[in-house]
Amino acid sequence: xxxxxxLARFVTGTSVDDLPPLALERARMAIASTIASAAMGVDIxxxxxxxxxxxxxxxxxxxxxxxxxxxxxVADAARVNAVMSDAAASDDSxxxxxxxxxxxxxxxxIAMAERTGAGGRDVLAAMVxxxxxxxxxxxALTPGRGERGFHGSISTIFGGAVAAGTLLELxxxxxxxxxxLAATSIGGLMVAANTSVAREYHAGLSAMxxxxxxxxxxKGYVAEEHVLEMPRGFFSAYGGDHLPDVTKDFGTSWDITxxxxxxxxxxxxxxxxxxxxxxxxxxxxxxxxxxxxxxxLSSAKYRTLPGPKHxxxxxxxxxxxxxxxxxxxxxxxxxxxHASPEKVADPVIARLIDKITVDPNxxxxxxxxxxxxxxxxxxxxxxxxxxSDHVDFPRGSAPRGIEWADxxxxxxxxxxxxxLVPEKVEASLEVVHxxxxxxxxxxxxxxxx
Numbered sequence: 001x002x003x004x005x006x007l008a009r010f011v012t013g014t015s016v017d018d019l020p021p022l023a024l025e026r027a028r029m030a031i032a033s034t035i036a037s038a039a040m041g042v043d044i045x046x047x048x049x050x051x052x053x054x055x056x057x058x059x060x061x062x063x064x065x066x067x068x069x070x071x072x073x074v075a076d077a078a079r080v081n082a083v084m085s086d087a088a089a090s091d092d093s094x095x096x097x098x099x100x101x102x103x104x105x106x107x108x109x110i111a112m113a114e115r116t117g118a119g120g121r122d123v124l125a126a127m128v129x130x131x132x133x134x135x136x137x138x139x140a141l142t143p144g145r146g147e148r149g150f151h152g153s154i155s156t157i158f159g160g161a162v163a164a165g166t167l168l169e170l171x172x173x174x175x176x177x178x179x180x181l182a183a184t185s186i187g188g189l190m191v192a193a194n195t196s197v198a199r200e201y202h203a204g205l206s207a208m209x210x211x212x213x214x215x216x217x218x219k220g221y222v223a224e225e226h227v228l229e230m231p232r233g234f235f236s237a238y239g240g241d242h243l244p245d246v247t248k249d250f251g252t253s254w255d256i257t258x259x260x261x262x263x264x265x266x267x268x269x270x271x272x273x274x275x276x277x278x279x280x281x282x283x284x285x286x287x288x289x290x291x292x293x294x295x296x297l298s299s300a301k302y303r304t305l306p307g308p309k310h311x312x313x314x315x316x317x318x319x320x321x322x323x324x325x326x327x328x329x330x331x332x333x334x335x336x337x338h339a340s341p342e343k344v345a346d347p348v349i350a351r352l353i354d355k356i357t358v359d360p361n362x363x364x365x366x367x368x369x370x371x372x373x374x375x376x377x378x379x380x381x382x383x384x385x386x387x388s389d390h391v392d393f394p395r396g397s398a399p400r401g402i403e404w405a406d407x408x409x410x411x412x413x414x415x416x417x418x419x420l421v422p423e424k425v426e427a428s429l430e431v432v433h434x435x436x437x438x439x440x441x442x443x444x445x446x447x448x449x
Contacts, residue, residue, distance in 0.1 A: 003228040004183070006247040007133050008175035011162055014251070016125035023254040024436055026398075027127040029407050030102035031110070032432045033092050033262045034085045035066065035448065036411045037103070039418035040266075040339075041088035042067045044314075046197040050083045050204055063111035064445035067418040075215070078111040078160070079208035086203035089318035090336075090414065093269035094135055094259050095373065095397060097142045099152030100203060101159045102260055105130040107207050108160040112167040112214075113441035120438035122167060128256050130163030133179070135255030136246050137228075144239020151188035153202035154238055158182050160210020168218050180223040181213035183234040194307070194319050261397035264406050266339040267318040270301055272394035274375035275324040275334040281379050282329040285387035289330050289348050293382045297325060298359035299375040305358055310350060314339055325377055326352035336413055404433075420448070 001009070016024075041047050051065065054076040063077035064070075066084065071077065085091045085103045092102035105127040113123045138145070138155035145154055161182040165175050186209055192198035228234045229243055261269055274297060281287075297305070307319035317323055317339060326349045328334040337343055359376075378388040393400045396407075408429065415425045428447040431438060438444065 034106040038084035082207035083204040086200035126166035130159035134159035153188035164214035178217035273391040278328040
């Protein structure tokens, strides 16, 4: 049997009752995180452009555009919502490779449920299964995908295809074709995502094309089902390895419970641990930024400081560990306010950035995945005193545990940025908490208008 066929047989043979409560809970958290990030991204120029283009095309009113009030065909609505969430750089990440799987399974599943009339419990199951397949495929692509220059959309599309296909109740044969079609549908280059708003463009394509693959398979479209493993196929082209692991030990654990992390501060997840370590060291030393002589970052992930050293916008902030660390020391914490133009231009933060260097002899990676993203930050003062802290996993990550209090705080902080009135903010959050009991996804989406 093909890899796509094995994955499809597992997905179509798994019911919501087979899933552990924690997996369904993490899916609810992913919904809350995705909506919150979309609220932050609703007025970003890239989001506005994609929304305007989609509305100009029009079509059947199948699914809701969040924070807009309009409705469009299911694939277009999912694309618009995914772009909003990804644009704010404040959604989720899979810690193995920082692919934003939760954004894609949330937006595709909710949009498809509006079309099919599926209830909340089925949406959550579709999300868990979509996350599982995307996670398994991306694990096989790590680190080869990034080394060859490809972005996480290469794998997240499978989350959209499987989540949508699950809600369409595809047969095993149809799901096989949805997965095969997804494999030959997507592109995306890491270099573009790291330096421009192509990042969220990729997310929108992943959601839209994943749904298109599921819809085509539902109509009977047939592709090359061995496309994942065959010579010059998907894994060969994108740097996949360890292919037997893709279909190994189904159901013994769930990636959404072991590898998903919810962003509790804005920007790239690889830098969250470093910011937390920097803030903790600054608090421990009661540090005045003017007394800092040097700052050293030590992490298996870094040999040099990636990204812009002095970012000027949200794209730069998201990819600048130097900014994360300096801002965390200057303000003894790093949070949503640090995505603001005022903080990006803060001269205190800028001076601290120039004092940051990278440890030339960092610890080695513990395995083939740079998924720990741990970091040690050491601050040396002018009088010679040193303060240091190490963080292995950022807050809001699966290995450390994800708390509803943190997710709720994020939701309440970001969703009002969309213009949603306070009553709808609270009512929509309540629906998310009890999403496994809602009869239709519209119980949530009607509150996001």
